[in-house]
Amino acid sequence: MELENYDSFPQQIPLIIEEDIFLYPFMIAPLFLNDKVNIDAVEDAINNNKLVLVTVSKQGHENSRKKEHFYDVGVIGNIMRKVSLPDGKTKILFQGLAKGKITDFNEETPSFAVVDLLQPKEFQKEAVDSIIEVLREQVKKLSRVNPKFPVDLIKTIEENDDAVRIADLISSVLRVKKDDAYRLFSEVDVEKRLLDIIETIKKEIEALRIQKEITQKVNSKIEKTHKDYFLKEQIKAIQKELGADNQKENEIKSYKKRLKKIKEFMPKDGYKETKRQIEKLSRMHQDSPDASLLQTYIEQVLEVPFGEYADAKISVANVEDQLNKDHYSLCKAKERISEYFAVKELLESRNIQSQKSRGTVLCFVGPPGVGKTSLANSISQALQRPLVRIALGGMEDVNELRGHRRTYVGAMPGRLIKGLVDAKKMNPVMVLDEIDKLGANHRGDPTAVMLEVLDPEQNHEFRDLYLNFAIDLSQVIFVATANDARRIPAALRDRMEFIEISSYTPNEKFHIAKDYLIPQELEKHGLKKSEISLSNTTVEKIISEYTREAGVRNLRRVFSKLFRKAVKKIVSDESIDKVVINTKNLKNYLDNPIFEIDPADKKSVIGVTNGLAWTAVGGDVLKTEAIKLKGKGGLSVTGNMGEVMKESSKISYSVVKLLIDDKKLKIDEEIIPKTPKEIEEKVKLDPSEVYKRYDIHLHIPEGATPKDGPSAGITMATTFASILTNKAVKSDVAMTGELTLTGKVLPIGGLKEKLIAAYKAKMKKVLIPRKNFQRDLDDIPYEVKKDMEIKPVDTIEDVLKEALI
Structure with missing residues (x-):
């Protein structure tokens, strides 16, 4: 020591x-x-x-x-x-x-x-020596039945005469619980300690003997080569001896009971498949790798809410009340939704249920923030059905919708089945968000699944690859949303009815802010109406100068920012009972204004025309600019234009050249550059020389923003005509329309957004194709038509007559 x-x-x-x-x-x-x-x-x-x-x-x-x-x-x-x-x-x-x-x-x-x-007590050597002899015999027996017993320990205790050391050596290798180890360790009575060790060894020998018998019973049932299976059977046999292996039986009984309960609501092939898998699981060992996969499948099937439906009957009155309560304006969208559910209410009241009567799928199309998803929320509340939202943006793997085959590791049902499980009903309102952003790649095309899901002729037998049997989706009310319907494949567009939700006018935004956004944000920030003073003028200024969107999402964020700062003021200074926000102190709460659309220029300029464009976030005013440089009649275009716009520029340039050749556009000879010889000889030049002796450069700002689409023809032609004739374009006139080579003006899309953009830019006159004037003017908000002259045009001559000074 x-x-x-x-x-x-x-x-x-x-x-x-x-x-x-x-x-x-x-x-x-x-x-x-x-x-x-x-x-x-x-x-x-x-x-x-x-x-x-x-x-x-x-x-x-x-x-x-x-x-x-x-x-x-x-x-x-x-x-x-x-x-x-x-x-x-x-x-x-x-x-x-x-x-x-x-x-x-x-x-x-x-x-x-x-x-x-801790010193041991005195002991009689003769008595202890006798006990040690017995202990050595027991240790030898233990070494014979326990192959893991250290062999060199027997030799050590044979050669050692120190009783305490022998007791310590043997105690250190025995497998005992903490309390037993403490008892053997702390005992100071050497004789008693040695007897306790002998007793512990006897118990371990008996436990090993029972384990050996269990091992022999198991070996008679299985092949000796299956080592892993042997170990699991050994555990099973031990559990059986203890009477503790009934968990699996209880689970199988539970599965069978749940399956029986939903049998009448399940498809026959689904019931047979699930029953077969439960029976297969009952025969399988619970520690088998396949057992876990099989159990997951059974639980997923039994979680599908077969036979569970929302009981509330469809009521058009409830739908209309909820839509009016939650949304301002959107009259056409509300009317179409009401018609859709009026048909469903009639069919339900007359107990008509057929494939032909299931109707179309509604798809709300419009810029972000105009209320597409919230319309679906309102429908869900009105029908008292759960809402399931499936975000399709960027989805490329078809298996996310249809489910994975069970042969794959980590296979799960598709999002549609998961939506039913989450809703706990078979007839929820299912929102297919951003259906225009579905993508296709080597893992399949999710659009193909949507074709089946949205087709009333097929969706009553939708087959999920994981479940491997048909599920009835015909009771689900599908509502799709999209920003741009043109990006949806034609076959899928054919299965949906589109409800256009256009940009909001400033007046509509004002009412939405007063009636919905401000009360909601006050409540969210814990403020009382009396604690905030926000005048109508201030709200109008926020709408006109601090938001840049077609919808009202950013407008909500602006109010949220205002009220956060107001809350901080109230919390920081207890003397403040009311926060006043007006046009004078608005800059203290918000950053510098963001002008949505540049207002019309006061001065008319040569070679600058106001064009109207449609974007995914609403309409916009694009100033088309051109300059002429001495050259040989070349044309260059810049501004990140797509192929369609580049072709439009060539067509427009050709149309203007034709007008000059036909003398429909008068060219002042003084603007045509002459050589000294031509000046000296007083040569009279042909008007066509104006485009032969100049190179034209056309540009549409901003250069970093991609632009494309067939609606800029007359804008480009007006710009070319202006720069070649040296006549200014009226700064308060905007236009939209496509041109043919013969000079006819073709109709365009997105007229409502474009006219709202012109209205916001304070244009006095807008030129649009006559066909759009005849068919689309009813959709234009009243304040836009009231404050701005909308003039139809048929040909490029009509356009130039109205636009050039």
């Missing part, structure tokens, strides 16, 4: 509490420590050249250092080496020297304990 180099006992020394095993005085063992108190104890021992006591925590109290939560005996020893590991742990090499007992411990200094040596 190497204790003479240290202070005498009892003494206060650092305390290390281990989690698992008792160490013995003869051991040199590595310990891995991550507890800060243990690490502090190690540091103190090394710095002050002290011994340490290593003891063990009690079961269930591994992270506690309360006195009653660890054993009061352990091994006194020294730290031979310490290494700090990268993960924050500390590794030490510990050498045991003697057993110790804690005589005093203060929880306020948990790194230390007062320790005394």
Whole structure:
């Protein structure tokens, strides 16, 4: 014992509490420590050249250092080496020297304990020697039945006469619980300790004998080569001996009971498939890899809400009330939705249910923020049906909709079936969001699945690849949303009825802000109406100068920003009862204004024309510019234009050239550059020389924004005519329309958004194709038609007559 180099006992020394095993005085063992108190104890021992006591925590109290939560005996020893590991742990090499007992411990200094040596009592050598002989025999028996027993231990205890050392050696290799290990470790009566060890060995021999018998029973049932299966059967046999293996049987009974309950609502092939899989699972071992996959499949099928339907009857009155309550304007959209559900109400009241009567799928088309998804929310509330939203934007994997085949790892049902499971009803309102952004690649085309889902002739037998049987989706009310209907494949467009939701006018935005956005944001920010003063003029200024959108999403964000700052003022200063926000102090709450559309120029300019464009976020006014440079009649176009617009520019240029050749556009000879010889000889030039002696450069700002589409023909032609004739274009006139080579003006799309953009830019006159004037003018808001002259044109001559000064 190497204790003479240290202070005498009892003494206060650092305390290390281990989690698992008792160490013995003869051991040199590595310990891995991550507890800060243990690490502090190690540091103190090394710095002050002290011994340490290593003891063990009690079961269930591994992270506690309360006195009653660890054993009061352990091994006194020294730290031979310490290494700090990268993960924050500390590794030490510990050498045991003697057993110790804690005589005093203060929880306020948990790194230390007062320790005394644990000395064995005096004993009669003859009696103990007899017990040791019996113990040696028992150890030999244990080594014969336990192949993992260390063989060299038998030789060690044969050659050793020290009873305490023999007891320590044998105790260290026995597999016992913590409390039993503590009893064998702390016993100071050597004779009693040896008898306890003999008793423990006998119990272990008996346990190994029973285990061997169980092993032999299992071996008669299985092949010896299947090692993994053998081990699992061994566990099963042990559980059977203990009478604890009935969990699987209970689960199978539960599955059969749930299946029987929904049998009448399930398709026949679905019932047969599910029943077959349950029976297959009952025959399969619960630890088999296939059992887990099979159980997942059965649970997924049983979660589908077969036979569960929302009971509320369809009522057009409820739908109209909810739509009017939640949305301002959108009259045509509301009217079409009401008609759609009027048909459904009539069919329901007359109990007509056939494939032909299931109707079309509604698709709301319009810029972001105009209320497409919220219309679907209103429908869901009015019908008292759960709402399921499936975001289709960017989806490229067809299996996300149709489900994965069960042969794949991690296979799951498609989003449509998951939507039914989440809704817990078979007739929810399902919103197919951003259906125009579906993509196709090597993993399939999700559009093809949508063709089946949205077709009333097919969706009553939609087959999910994971479930592997048909599901009736005909009771689901599908509502799609899209920003641009042109991006939806033609076959899919054919299955839907489009309801256009256009940009809001400033007047509509004002009413939406007053009636919906401001009250909602006040409530969200915990403000009372009396605590905020926001005048109508201020709201109008916010709409005109601080938002750039077709819808009202950014407008909501602006009000949210205002009210956040108002809340901060009220919270910071208790004396403030009311926050006043007006046009004078608005800049204190918001950044600099963002002008949505540049207003019309006051001065008319040569070669600059106001064109109207449609974008995914509403209409816009694009100024088309041109300059002429001395050259040979070349044309260059810039402004990030697409192929359609580039062709339009060539057509427009040719049309203007034709007008000049036919003398329908008068050219002042003075603007045509002449050579000195022509000046001297007073040569009279042909009008066509004006486009032969100049190069034209056409540009549409902003250059970084991509532009394309068939509606800029008359705008470009007017710009060419202006620059070649040296006549200015009226700055308060805007136009939209496509040209043919013969000079006819063709109709265009997106007229409402374009006219709203012109209205916001304060244009006085707008030129549009006559066909659009005849068929689309009813859709234009009243304030737009009232404050702006909308003039129909048939040919390019009509356009130039109205546009050029």
